[in-house]
Amino acid sequence: MSASLVHARHMLSGNPVTALAFGLFALLVAAALVGPALVPFDPIAAAGPALQPPSARHWFGTDAVGRDVFSRVVVATRLDLGMAFAAVAIVFVIGTLTGAAAGFFGGWVDRVVGRIADTVMAFPLFVLAMGIVAAMGNTVANIVIATAVVNFPLYVRISRTEANTRRNAGYVEAARLSGYSEGRILLNEILPNLLPIMMVQVSLSLGYAILNCAGLSFIGLGVRPPTPEWGIMVAEGASYIVSGEWWIALFPGLALMLAVFTFNLLGDGLRDIVDPRRRT
């Protein structure tokens, strides 16, 4: 483990962009974990006059009912990251396993999994997510499930391809010679070698998942006001941009952008650290 840490430090020192991504990631996680305890105002109660521009007291200004936008942006981090993490965790486990099984076993497993993925892919993904939430009910859990479902084909395709190229790799043949069953080979030989590639995908799709969750909230599906959530806040602030109160929509929008940007940068960095071939 300490070898991994040393390696991580080595990678970061040679790659400032990745170091920046890790820094931003740490900031986001800190905001999600301790943010609600640190913010100066209650995110769902009026903290001053309505529609105040940013000031020393209200860093990001106040919204239409006088709530502190800064407090709301920080508090929303937990919900937005939480939904995205949960969705990606679900699809990472299920998508990677089914994709790897399809690529490794081939035959009917491959055909069934492939058809399911194709069916999901056939829909415009955001519309599909809307449909799932609309049909199953307006809850946070359903946003998570919808986001996981629309990401499923991506995970299946990547892990299927990667498992398929390894199904007769030398070390897989060697494991067969050692008497291991096909199932054990999939779990012990194939999957660990898929992890670096899947970690990159996890990081990239975390950004997309955040956008997807916020997007669903933006159009009024899922999280309900007055819960602080970036998508809702952008939606609430959108109508005030015309009248000059730009801060209500801008700051949650920036937070959203920052989160997506962070996870996209993180993707490349993670690959370098997880890949054992780069370890010296």
Next chain:
Amino acid sequence: MTALLEVQGLQKRFPMGGGGMLPCRRAAPSFLHAVEDVSFTLRAGETLGLVGESGCGKSTLARLLARLLDPTEGSIRLGGQEIGAIPAKRFGAIPATRPGAMPSTRPGAMPPRAAIQMVFQDAEGSINPRHTAFEAIARPLRQLSRLSGAELRTRVERTAALCGLPAELLGRFPHQLSGGQKARVGIARAVATEPALLVLDEPTSALDVSVQVVILDLLRSLQARTGAAYVFVSHDLNVVRLLCDRVLVMYLGRVVEEGAAETLFAAPAHPYTRALVGAVSVPGRRKGEERVRLSGEPRSPIDPDPQACRFHGRCPIGQDLCARAAPPVHELPGGRRVACHFPLTAGAMAAA
């Protein structure tokens, strides 16, 4: 002494996808005849060379013998037990039969999977990049010999030492090892369970010449110590001549000639063998000694004509008969066999 390995009429045909999904677009299924009607026997401690050009089916034959592939037809008997009919997927799960039933180089029970092991051509690719050298060698022992803990550790270290791998290297990952060291890990893993039959698929072809020699020496000393039988697949005829007792020459899936290494190389009876032997540069070759050069490419291995010699068209001595009838197998003195209408026997050569 009875044979350790008896192979009889072994065949492997790969179906070539018959086209579209709709039945009306499906072409008649065609087959790639990778290995056709191969028979031979191998005694314990003996080394059999498999030679032939790329695509002649020697690697497929090696995988059939190692029971990684299922033969389409034919039998493989190991120590009198038929193992060719057992599906490769289940072969690894067969437990040891009663002690001593398997042809083991050491007394005691051994599952058949442990009795046949293989060394791969690509040493780098055959070690899981996430496993250390120790783990690579330990895995067959853990699964097949049911060793664990200190017992496993001593056995791995002993095997590694036997293969010239210092204990300090055992903690390293494959990308931290040199080519020769990776080859040693591959060999150590294969001999860890003390197999009675070791299939070597071009184990030295990816190595420097200097390292090749060392690895070949290692293989020879291991064989002297364990008494295992080797099936040695190689392009390199000089290596085969050095290491093998007997040689099978393959052309497009068929064995065209079989014989003791010495006599086969000294007086090849099949025109293809003669061309192969002639293509090797040998120091001290007499000037004026003719070299047969082959022109053209081998025929397609997909649905070959059963009524013709497969070498016809490239054969320097081919005649009309070769296009009309598959050559019979002639038995020559000294256990040699040659599949040719016009074998270059000593008598024929003297007459020519």
